[in-house]
Amino acid sequence: MRGSKLSLNHKRSWLGVAFITPWLLGFVFMFAAPLIQSVKFSFSKLNVDPSGFTLEWVGWSNFNNALFVDATFNRVLTESVRDMVLNVPMILFFSLFSATLLNQKFRGRVLARAIFFLPVILASNAISAAEASGLINLVGDATAVNELGQSGSQYNVMSMVMILSDIGLPLSFVDYIVDAILRIYEIITSSGVQILIFLAALQSVPGAMYEVAKIEGATAYESFWKITFPLVSPLILTNVIYTIIDSFTGSKVTQMIFTTAFTTQNFGLSAAMSWIYTLIISIVLIIVGYFLSKRVHYN
Amino acid sequence: MQAPQSVQPAHREANHHRVHKLKGKAVDLLYALFRYALVIGISFIIIYPLLMKFSIAFKDKADIYNPTIYMIPVHYTMDNIRMAMQILDYFPLLGNTLLFVVVTTVLTTASCALAGYGFARFSFPGSNILFALVILTLLVPTSTLMVPMYLHFRSFDIMGIIHLFTGRSGINLLNTYWPSMITSATAIGLKAGLFIYIFRQFFKGMPKEIEEAALIDGAGGVKTFLRIMLPNAVSPMITVILFCFVWQYNDTFFTSLFMSEIALMPTKVSSLAAQANALLPGLLGVGGGSGVKADPNHVAMIIDTGILLAILPLITLYMVVQRYFVESVERSGIIG
Numbered sequence: 001m002r003g004s005k006l007s008l009n010h011k012r013s014w015l016g017v018a019f020i021t022p023w024l025l026g027f028v029f030m031f032a033a034p035l036i037q038s039v040k041f042s043f044s045k046l047n048v049d050p051s052g053f054t055l056e057w058v059g060w061s062n063f064n065n066a067l068f069v070d071a072t073f074n075r076v077l078t079e080s081v082r083d084m085v086l087n088v089p090m091i092l093f094f095s096l097f098s099a100t101l102l103n104q105k106f107r108g109r110v111l112a113r114a115i116f117f118l119p120v121i122l123a124s125n126a127i128s129a130a131e132a133s134g135l136i137n138l139v140g141d142a143t144a145v146n147e148l149g150q151s152g153s154q155y156n157v158m159s160m161v162m163i164l165s166d167i168g169l170p171l172s173f174v175d176y177i178v179d180a181i182l183r184i185y186e187i188i189t190s191s192g193v194q195i196l197i198f199l200a201a202l203q204s205v206p207g208a209m210y211e212v213a214k215i216e217g218a219t220a221y222e223s224f225w226k227i228t229f230p231l232v233s234p235l236i237l238t239n240v241i242y243t244i245i246d247s248f249t250g251s252k253v254t255q256m257i258f259t260t261a262f263t264t265q266n267f268g269l270s271a272a273m274s275w276i277y278t279l280i281i282s283i284v285l286i287i288v289g290y291f292l293s294k295r296v297h298y299n
Numbered sequence: 300m301q302a303p304q305s306v307q308p309a310h311r312e313a314n315h316h317r318v319h320k321l322k323g324k325a326v327d328l329l330y331a332l333f334r335y336a337l338v339i340g341i342s343f344i345i346i347y348p349l350l351m352k353f354s355i356a357f358k359d360k361a362d363i364y365n366p367t368i369y370m371i372p373v374h375y376t377m378d379n380i381r382m383a384m385q386i387l388d389y390f391p392l393l394g395n396t397l398l399f400v401v402v403t404t405v406l407t408t409a410s411c412a413l414a415g416y417g418f419a420r421f422s423f424p425g426s427n428i429l430f431a432l433v434i435l436t437l438l439v440p441t442s443t444l445m446v447p448m449y450l451h452f453r454s455f456d457i458m459g460i461i462h463l464f465t466g467r468s469g470i471n472l473l474n475t476y477w478p479s480m481i482t483s484a485t486a487i488g489l490k491a492g493l494f495i496y497i498f499r500q501f502f503k504g505m506p507k508e509i510e511e512a513a514l515i516d517g518a519g520g521v522k523t524f525l526r527i528m529l530p531n532a533v534s535p536m537i538t539v540i541l542f543c544f545v546w547q548y549n550d551t552f553f554t555s556l557f558m559s560e561i562a563l564m565p566t567k568v569s570s571l572a573a574q575a576n577a578l579l580p581g582l583l584g585v586g587g588g589s590g591v592k593a594d595p596n597h598v599a600m601i602i603d604t605g606i607l608l609a610i611l612p613l614i615t616l617y618m619v620v621q622r623y624f625v626e627s628v629e630r631s632g633i634i635g
Contacts, residue, residue, distance in 0.1 A: 019413050019520075019524070023411075026485025048450075101337065118346065119345060120542075120545065122613075261449075267446050274440065282438070285438065
């Protein structure tokens with residue numbers, strides 16, 4: 001038999017290949033092939049006909065159109081990248097903060113945890129789309145006006161801006177904080193998974209370390225920065241990457257690429273747009289990854 | 300004279316100690332209060348929309364323009380729920396969606412567990428590069444693959460086999476369940492890279508001796524995986540199944556791309572507003588026609604009720620399993 005002539009190691013590696021075969025097939029046919037096709041599309045004009053499609057080589061003109069001719073793409077792209085860059089630190093800060101909070105012992109912790117992870121389940125584009133259209137329905141009638149009035153009286157942002165700038169904080173930083181407060185709902189609802197990851201990391205920190213620190217006279221503040229933070233820091237990179245990936249589906253650029261492809265039927269342009277987007281995201285990821293991995297403490 | 304002098308400092312010491320302890324207690328109490336305020340505040344922000352939807356679902360039409368009502372309606376009714384159910388065609392829709400989501404979840408979990416085990420325990424040439432490619436599948440925005448995938452499933456064909464046999468250029472799989480089935484069975488669907496990663500981390504952490512023992516006892520690789528590794532991998536399975544279920548249930552991107560004409564919860568919910576606007580006058584019995592327009596506030600109520608109905612199964616599921624949720628994530632080894 002030929003099978004028995006194979007060495008054990010050889011057999012093992014073939015078995016390994018067998019285990020990953022489903023993924024490998026998927027990767028080749030559902031990922032690599034479309035990826036290469038997408039590159040091709042971005043350099044061509046694509047005409048769909050009933051039996052398939054034909055390609056017409058147009059060079060860089062799709063990229064040219066996306067960046068310099070299309071009226072809104074530049075704006076939408078910079079806006080959503082800016083939103084992403086602004087959101088990431090806020091989400092990180094909030095999720096680490098909540099995870100530390102939920103890791104402490106207090107009555108009702110189980111309930112609090114259950115509520116904090118609820119957004120993982122409820123974060124749905126379908127729901128936000130339906131809610132938005134519900135609001136559009138409402139605008140211009142009594143309750144909407146009432147609600148707008150209420151939200152105006154609820155909290156006066158200006159007073160806070162005054163206080164913060166009186167303290168002497170730079171105006172751009174004040175802007176950032178005020179923006180964070182106004183978007184608190186968005187930030188809270190998009191940090192469910194991140195809280196979960198941080199919490200799991202916090203639970204794996206050995207309790208003996210805190211005891212030692214306490215005996216040595218460290219305050220809670222010190223033990224957070226000297227023990228907790230270094231030990232969860234590898235997860236910061238994970239969370240940054242997750243937050244960025246998570247922002248793809250809801251982002252305006254994705255919507256724009258979608259409508260360009262399926263409403264305007266300009267497949268080439270949409271492929272070019274998506275490649276520009278991918279490129280910018282990867283630059284952001286590389287920069288973030290480079291800076292974080294230099295500072296992260298690995299044990 | 301000698302004795303009191305030595306007692307005095309000791310007494311002062313004790314007093315000082317007591318004050319210190321009291322101060323510590325006060326700080327602890329203040330901190331606990333502060334913590335409760337924070338936790339309750341954030342929890343309120345999270346569940347407020349949900350509470351609002353519950354309140355609206357049972358609110359009667361008569362209460363819409365009553366400004367004194369906050370949360371608890373004066374007139375109760377089941378009309379909203381009944382109408383939203385009628386507009387959504389709720390139970391057939393829910394059954395359809397659940398079937399679809401369960402099948403894709405099972406397929407994804409199976410294929411990702413296989414791939415995760417393959418990457419964790421076997422070394423073959425290029426295994427590290429291939430695993431890097433798994434991570435790459437996560438990092439590429441889905442919009443990049445959207446058009447090629449769409450065209451691919453529009454005339455589906457693997458290496459010209461179908462063309463060879465039937466002479467046609469592939470089968471149109473759009474608006475069938477097949478695109479999602481195929482992508483989940485081949486572990487390339489919704490965030491599948493993350494699931495492979497979770498399984499790999501977990502299997503890497505399991506002791507090698509178990510497998511060696513199984514090998515000596517005569518179990519083959521497949522048998523070892525099915526009988527020994529998989530039953531031990533309950534926590535990553537729960538994590539993956541939960542996330543996969545929820546993300547599939549909520550996904551609008553792939554469903555609207557591949558299955559825009561099939562009635563599934565996400566697509567139905569996102570078009571709820573238009574549907575409610577069109578169907579509400581008919582349901583109220585005032586007759587259709589272009590001149591009749593439903594009260595926008597009433598439409599908004601129906602939409603809120605519809606959203607509540609859509610997320611109700613998820614909330615129920617979550618209430619049942621949330622105890623295992625955090626624990627399973629902790630044990631599944633995401634944190635490597």
